[in-house]
Amino acid sequence: MEGQKRLFEIIKSKISKEKLVFAIEELLKVCTDSAYRRIRCEKELTLSELQKICSKYNLSMDDILNYKSKRSALFHYSSVDFSDQESYIAYIMRLSNRFTTMKSALDKEILFTGQDIPFYHFLKYPELYFLKLYAWNNTAGRESISYNSFCNCLEKERIVSIYEKMHHAYMSIPSKEIWTTQTIDTTLKLLEYYYVTGAFESKETVQLLLNQLTDLLDTVKKYANNGYKGSDIKTPFSMYVCSVDLENNFMITRKENQLSCCLKLYTINSISTDNEFLCAETYKWIDDLISKSTLISSASLKERLSFFQFNMSKIDVLKNKLESS
Numbered sequence: 001m002e003g004q005k006r007l008f009e010i011i012k013s014k015i016s017k018e019k020l021v022f023a024i025e026e027l028l029k030v031c032t033d034s035a036y037r038r039i040r041c042e043k044e045l046t047l048s049e050l051q052k053i054c055s056k057y058n059l060s061m062d063d064i065l066n067y068k069s070k071r072s073a074l075f076h077y078s079s080v081d082f083s084d085q086e087s088y089i090a091y092i093m094r095l096s097n098r099f100t101t102m103k104s105a106l107d108k109e110i111l112f113t114g115q116d117i118p119f120y121h122f123l124k125y126p127e128l129y130f131l132k133l134y135a136w137n138n139t140a141g142r143e144s145i146s147y148n149s150f151c152n153c154l155e156k157e158r159i160v161s162i163y164e165k166m167h168h169a170y171m172s173i174p175s176k177e178i179w180t181t182q183t184i185d186t187t188l189k190l191l192e193y194y195y196v197t198g199a200f201e202s203k204e205t206v207q208l209l210l211n212q213l214t215d216l217l218d219t220v221k222k223y224a225n226n227g228y229k230g231s232d233i234k235t236p237f238s239m240y241v242c243s244v245d246l247e248n249n250f251m252i253t254r255k256e257n258q259l260s261c262c263l264k265l266y267t268i269n270s271i272s273t274d275n276e277f278l279c280a281e282t283y284k285w286i287d288d289l290i291s292k293s294t295l296i297s298s299a300s301l302k303e304r305l306s307f308f309q310f311n312m313s314k315i316d317v318l319k320n321k322l323e324s325s
Helices: 002-012 017-028 032-039 047-056 061-065 085-102 119-124 126-139 147-153 156-170 185-196 203-226 276-291 301-323
Strands: 108-114 175-179 235-241 250-255 258-265 269-273
Touching (some): 002 017, 002 047, 002 061, 017 032, 085 156, 085 250, 119 203, 126 147, 126 156, 126 185, 126 203, 175 276, 185 301, 203 235, 203 301, 258 276
Parallel strands (some): 108 175, 175 235
Antiparallel strands (some): 108 250, 250 258
16 A cells, blocks of 8 residues: 555645544545544555545646656646746745745755756845746747846746745755856856847846846855855755766755655756656766765865856856946
8 A cells, every 4th residue: 555655645745634634534425533544554545535535635646656666757747838927836836835845854855966056046036037937938939028028027026925935945954966167157148148139128137137146156155165054054055066967957855755856847847756766766866976076065175166266257257248248
């Protein structure tokens, strides 16, 4: 009954055990004792009961039954369309809930391979993150408007409140990140491209974004200097620099023994899976990559200074280039 055990573990991560008992009792029309027996896996769920529970909690039966499969893995994907902002808000709400539910776990961590700057570092800088949304909106073939007009159309208050909640949760979860010397290049290229193509209504806008990118890098540097993030909790933060191309942004979240893997798609979206075999393989790959990378957080002062100075110089070069244009 491993699948059944996993089913109830997933649901208990969303609601309390007490609420779960009453929910199962009402949903399956069984007595309290019978609901408890199903939750404790003393009584096997019928196919009909499994279907009802999965439908109620928006879970996939394939994912529950085949999460250990070595031949196939079920991925979850949410379509993002800024003509209907609810789709994006629902997407970031799910990401936020994932981080928030991890906060209560005693043993937890995030592992990230940064082909691009890890998305959660942007959460403190909404205007800079909106540039990513703007780029996605343009590449998806939507109506071509200026960056400023796009931002004015966003439900900024709702979106930023979710960003803040997600960032607060991130700050309490130990993390390990692997960067390369090209990690910030994607953002720099976006800034330059949209400046040259006239997407910004004023030079002040791009200056604001470059200043936010500088502050973002300064913040990450502070984490790396200290070996932790935050001032009160002092959550462990490890940063590595890898000399090889990371190919893509992978994020592994671990809560106790539960692993989940996210793979970045396009500019802002991602697909995710809890497939046990694939997550374990990805975790092992990242762990092996870490062993081949240089730790620059809290140690390796020379390498750390060199890394951040090199990246700051790239921002300065772009600033000077745009100011003289």
